[in-house]
Amino acid sequence: MPERDRWACNGLSVIILWPALWCAHAPAGEGRATAAPDRTDPTELSSPASTDGNDWPVFLGPTGDSESTERGLFLRWPRTGPRVAWHKRLGTSYGICSVSRGRLYQFDRFGDNAVLTCLDARTGDEFWKFQSPTDYSDMYGYNGGPRCSPLVDGQRVYLFGADGMLCCLNTSDGKRLWQVNTRDKFGVVQNFFGVASNPVVEGRLLIVMVGGSPAESPSVPLGRVVGNGSGIVAFDKGTGEVVYSITDELASCASLKLATINGRRWCLAFARGGLVGFDPATGKVDFHYPWRAKLLESVNASVPVVAGDEVFISETYGPGSSLLRVRPGGYDVVWRDASQSRAKAMQTHWNTPIYHDGYLYGCSGRHIRDADLRCIAWKTGKVMWTVERTTRTSLLYVDGHFISLGEFGQLIVFKATPTRFEPVAVVEEGALRSDAGEPLLEYPCWAAPILSHGRLYVRGRDRLVCLDLNGP
Secondary structure, eight states, X not given: OOEEEEEEETTEEEEEEEOOOOOOOOOOOOOEEEEOSSOOOGXXXXXXXXXXXXXXXXXXXXXXXXXXXXXXXXXSOOTTOSXXXXXXXXXXXXXXXXXXXXXXXXXXXETTEEEEEEEETTTOOEEEXXXXXXXXXXXXXXXXXXXXXXXXXXXXXXXXXXXXXXXXXXXXXXXXXXXXXXXXXXXXXXXXXXXXXXXXXXXXXXXXXOOOOOTTGGXXXXXXXXXXXXXXXXXXXXXXXXXXXXXXXXXOSOOOEEEXXXXXXXEEEEOSSEEEEEOTTTOOEEEEEEOOOSSTTOOOOSOOEEXXXXXXXXXXXXXXXXXXXXXXXXXEEEEEOOTTOSOOXXXXXXXXXXXXXXXXXXXXXXXXXXXXXXXXXXXXXXXXXXXXXXXXXXXXXXXXXXXXXXXTSOEEEEEOOSXXXXXXXXXXXXXXXXXXXXXXXXXXXXXXXXXXXXXXXEEOSSEEEEXXXXXX
């Protein structure tokens, strides 16, 4: 029988079910785009949903930190949740969509194909889809679908599949403009959980954590694989040609982070062995800060967080968290978790914590049972409050509140305050239902929620759900 548990805080209770982990995989076919007939181009639409608010064209949003600038939305939800605008059955994947100019792009796997589907963001109706063969099979039994979100840059959308296939498509019709098989081109040895680091666009460059190795590496035990100078590769975003490649670091699951620090542009890569800081325009490396657990299967997966000239990194397999003050050519350690202490400030798994007014909010914990929601002081790492046994969660900040999505589908809205945990709405696991009464969010809900034009998009195992926050 499955085990049930619950957490409680301020009189509110959420029931949590512990099911078994699910998985799926498959093998290969040829990339092509197909259009849905008789659909209106959403860029021609003039409804409030397509003009008010902001697009969410890249992973973690336009500012790269899961923060939305939208205001006046409906956040005090009933127990059944906000109104479901639409929902759509998905293929196999862990990633969530991106939204740009009225179009929603969702990247999944169906059978032997990785498929990008372009939808009307307001209705869920299909415009076109692109598919390309994939043969990825996860060595740990996790699903064989994409981990990365589509990256939309003007008239182009970029895909980075779990197998390392990098594609550039035209947003109007899904036609492929260029493609690079990074696995074959750079000798990438499959890591533990597939390609999961979202690329970024900087000017004319598409910067990608590739993590390539010498040609003989596939025959080398995984723990002895070394890099070949293609840890991070910058491609011409229009042609796919390599502009520069840097570092012998291997790839992690943490996405790249762009930031402006003291007037200078930076790119930060929390790679397999630690944090690399470099100039995104030239590839000149400023520093490498070692930060990784000794466990062979350890993975750095949380995106670096930047506030001022300081950068926070965290992982969940051993060393925990550290705060650095960075400068051209180097860094200073502000604080770091003690290596011998089991009491860490924060140990993020795949979620990226969010900075707000001198504090950091996020989920700490490697496993379902030991994960908690917490707030820590940015400058010291002091834990301000903790809500235990919330399962592993991902956060979105909007208008003085956080929206938390737990991995079993529970949604919590709480105030952004460091003094105490103040929930204002709780939607329990299984409460979001279709008209037919079936649950819309099922484990694993591992993708961070996104918000665009007053609509909250969340996903579970096999379904994308659009929730209308424009009113009760």
